[in-house]
Amino acid sequence: MTTSFPMFLNRFIWLLLVVMAGGSCKKADDAAAPKTITDYIQENNQLSLLRAAIGHAGLGDALKAANLTIFAPNDAAVQAAGFSSEAAIRALPKEQVKALVLYHVLYAPVSTSAIPSGVNSIETASKGIAFLNKTSGGTIYINQAQITQADISVANGTLHVIDKVLNPSTGSLLTALQGNTSLTLLTAALKRISSSNTTVAGILNNTTSTNTVTLFAPNDAAFQSAGYKDVAAINSANLNTLTNTLLYHVLSGVTFSNQFQTNSYTTLLSGNKVNVTATSNQVAIKGNKNSGFATIKSANMATANGVIHVIDQVLLP
Numbered sequence: 001m002t003t004s005f006p007m008f009l010n011r012f013i014w015l016l017l018v019v020m021a022g023g024s025c026k027k028a029d030d031a032a033a034p035k036t037i038t039d040y041i042q043e044n045n046q047l048s049l050l051r052a053a054i055g056h057a058g059l060g061d062a063l064k065a066a067n068l069t070i071f072a073p074n075d076a077a078v079q080a081a082g083f084s085s086e087a088a089i090r091a092l093p094k095e096q097v098k099a100l101v102l103y104h105v106l107y108a109p110v111s112t113s114a115i116p117s118g119v120n121s122i123e124t125a126s127k128g129i130a131f132l133n134k135t136s137g138g139t140i141y142i143n144q145a146q147i148t149q150a151d152i153s154v155a156n157g158t159l160h161v162i163d164k165v166l167n168p169s170t171g172s173l174l175t176a177l178q179g180n181t182s183l184t185l186l187t188a189a190l191k192r193i194s195s196s197n198t199t200v201a202g203i204l205n206n207t208t209s210t211n212t213v214t215l216f217a218p219n220d221a222a223f224q225s226a227g228y229k230d231v232a233a234i235n236s237a238n239l240n241t242l243t244n245t246l247l248y249h250v251l252s253g254v255t256f257s258n259q260f261q262t263n264s265y266t267t268l269l270s271g272n273k274v275n276v277t278a279t280s281n282q283v284a285i286k287g288n289k290n291s292g293f294a295t296i297k298s299a300n301m302a303t304a305n306g307v308i309h310v311i312d313q314v315l316l317p
Contacts, residue, residue: 103128118134144300171303242255
């Protein structure tokens, strides 16, 4: 028995429709598949430089894992940090970029509603310490960066867009100072007084986020202008004077540069305050016996127990 052509054609069309329907269902399923952090960043044109960093670091698959939070600097933030293009990012060592990206990641989904008021320390995926600050007005910062777009829910966690790239923390305060070649005289001075001052020793060597501090760190040029021309001068200086001077550069708690307000701030030198003038562009600090204001030359060096701001004068109590 033979099949007529019209019947064959009908069967062929029916089969074709079944195949097409199956294909369209697959496409619909694919389109409806939940997006991970990696997928979201891949599709967001405002995060193209972060996308390039993730790709260069080989972290695309890692950021598909469950229960993550990422603080995602937008392209303007990455450019402001000195990485003007994808090529500039790819020119950096892979491990450096990997550490930088992981400092923006938490191994838990964290919504803004779950962040307590005030300053709270957190450990990042890079094992560094970062500081979340929820102000009384509800604005949320992580280190010096503000969350500008919050609580973007994805399949494997939460994404928050931020307006600055975070500078990874560097372990103890002493480790951070020793890694900065413009702070050799301050490092020598702190080491000298720490041998007889347990408060300073504890501040220098603390690798936890307890007893946090903010350090105004005069650079070598500042020490030389104040009469300490070299390490020998530091070691021959009056110990009590040197101790009081350095305690006058330390504030209790963590204050990043964008969190300063024009006000006086209590230092660790008992009964003494420094005066701070803060604008949108600059933070200036004046000691009781300084004739002018010191300015911050390099801000927001995060450490395990606080933050360092490099300044261009020694503050005089």
